[in-house]
Amino acid sequence: MARMKVNRRGVTTVPVRLGVRSYPVEIGKGILSKFGKRLSELQLTSIGMKVAVVTNPLLLKLYGKNLIHSLRAEGFTVTVIVVPAGESSKDLVWVGRIIDKLVAGKFERRSALIALGGGVIGDLAGFVASAYLRGIPYIHVPTTVIAQVDSSVGGKTAVNHAKGKNLIGAFYQPKLVFADVEVLNSLDLRELIGGLAEVIKYGVIADARLFRFLEANMERILGRDPDAWLHLVSRACAIKAAVVSADEREGGRRRILNYGHTLGHAIETATSYRCYTHGEAVAMGMVFAAQLSVEEGLCGVTTAKRQYDLIVKAGLPTVMPDLSSAAVMHAMDRDKKVVAEQVNFVLVDRIGRVRIETVERQRIRSALKSFRQNIRSRFGRDNRRFEAHHGGMGRTFVH
Ligand SMILES: NC(=O)c1ccc[n+]([C@@H]2O[C@H](COP(=O)([O-])OP(=O)(O)OC[C@H]3O[C@@H](n4cnc5c(N)ncnc54)[C@H](O)[C@@H]3O)[C@@H](O)[C@H]2O)c1
Ligand SMILES: [Zn+2]
Numbered sequence: 001m002a003r004m005k006v007n008r009r010g011v012t013t014v015p016v017r018l019g020v021r022s023y024p025v026e027i028g029k030g031i032l033s034k035f036g037k038r039l040s041e042l043q044l045t046s047i048g049m050k051v052a053v054v055t056n057p058l059l060l061k062l063y064g065k066n067l068i069h070s071l072r073a074e075g076f077t078v079t080v081i082v083v084p085a086g087e088s089s090k091d092l093v094w095v096g097r098i099i100d101k102l103v104a105g106k107f108e109r110r111s112a113l114i115a116l117g118g119g120v121i122g123d124l125a126g127f128v129a130s131a132y133l134r135g136i137p138y139i140h141v142p143t144t145v146i147a148q149v150d151s152s153v154g155g156k157t158a159v160n161h162a163k164g165k166n167l168i169g170a171f172y173q174p175k176l177v178f179a180d181v182e183v184l185n186s187l188d189l190r191e192l193i194g195g196l197a198e199v200i201k202y203g204v205i206a207d208a209r210l211f212r213f214l215e216a217n218m219e220r221i222l223g224r225d226p227d228a229w230l231h232l233v234s235r236a237c238a239i240k241a242a243v244v245s246a247d248e249r250e251g252g253r254r255r256i257l258n259y260g261h262t263l264g265h266a267i268e269t270a271t272s273y274r275c276y277t278h279g280e281a282v283a284m285g286m287v288f289a290a291q292l293s294v295e296e297g298l299c300g301v302t303t304a305k306r307q308y309d310l311i312v313k314a315g316l317p318t319v320m321p322d323l324s325s326a327a328v329m330h331a332m333d334r335d336k337k338v339v340a341e342q343v344n345f346v347l348v349d350r351i352g353r354v355r356i357e358t359v360e361r362q363r364i365r366s367a368l369k370s371f372r373q374n375i376r377s378r379f380g381r382d383n384r385r386f387e388a389h390h391g392g393m394g395r396t397f398v399h
Helices: 030-043 055-074 092-103 119-134 143-149 180-187 189-206 208-216 218-224 226-246 252-259 260-271 278-295 301-313 325-334 362-379 383-390
Strands: 012-016 024-028 052-054 077-083 112-119 136-144 157-163 164-173 176-180 342-350 354-361
Touching: 012 226, 024 157, 024 226, 030 055, 030 136, 030 176, 030 260, 052 055, 052 092, 052 119, 055 077, 055 112, 055 180, 055 189, 077 092, 092 119, 092 157, 119 157, 136 157, 136 164, 143 180, 143 189, 143 226, 164 362, 176 180, 176 226, 176 260, 180 226, 189 208, 189 218, 189 226, 189 252, 189 278, 189 301, 189 354, 208 218, 208 226, 208 260, 208 301, 218 226, 252 260, 260 278, 260 325, 260 342, 278 301, 278 342, 278 362, 301 342, 301 362, 325 362, 342 362, 354 362
Parallel strands: 024 176, 052 077, 052 112, 112 136, 136 176
Antiparallel strands: 012 024, 157 164, 342 354
């Protein structure tokens, strides 16, 4: 795990070590108003200190003013670029519109682009920063759990194409990631819990202590205790930073981050992204991956049960209520992870350690068929807690 440091003001710094492309991820409570000063210290921008803040209307209202004020107080000239909230803004049309604003504002190589938002704003602004003038400094101020623990670290940027998600993109590392966990207070509970699925994932793939912390502190976490979140975001970033430093472009080790995602992506595709958040789909994917690990003889039922219990405790779904295994298998087949009759699967050895295995397609198909039944009979519970939160949505599938 990347080593983290905590300074006098309680800000945790996680270094992402990538040679000349290295950068810090800084995580703190109520630090948004210090952003201008921090950026100024980095001396990324040239005389005139031109920066553009890319955000959406809600975030501009909630946090933009504070952030922009802190930038102006340090002498930056700030251009604000507002894009509509939601995944549909992550496309080439908005890339073009943002670039138009940068050209009109005479942005140069040493002007910086700041993304204030979740994964959508981060992926979009990061991609623009990678392309404009062949690359200008980029900083992400992540505002969702997904962005704070996942998308802001690692340098993957992308926009969607009509034919597929994230089809157009680049590896482009930011100069700084500046995460204030207090902004998570305004996040929709379902978004918060969805992001928590990725944190659980980090515990399972690399950090048994983080997993125990999640088991012992779920009430505080769901109650948005800032100290609990400071801990979660810091540990998650440290794990992602270590994995990314070892494998920047997803050749080998980085693939362990896909734990729960093979089935998760298939569920999202099979339901046309309409029923579950990404994290919810990943939660079900993790339950399935652990069951497959038991069936393949890699881990014991106790390990799978511990993960299952934590997922239930978090209020995440565990099984696919009305989704046929055939529909999911079909979606998985279309996914790039399928090589001939084998599928690359991240499987669990024990909490804190996973491995990548190729599994026969046929084995997955039969495991999927018995998935629901097995989980219910083994662990005796189902999606009740999740459905109590979300009114049983997820029952109205489009196959
Ligand atoms: N680059 C990567 O490595 C990577 C990794 C994971 C996901 N992603 C991408 O990230 C995107 C999903 O990101 P996301 O889950 O952050 O969604 P998002 O960026 O769409 O944000 C979700 C919603 O929450 C709102 N919101 C954001 N911050 C808020 C706050 N603090 N308070 C209140 N509301 C807030 C947003 O306005 C939006 O409506 C997808 O496009 C996905 O492809 C990228
Ligand atoms: Zn994910």
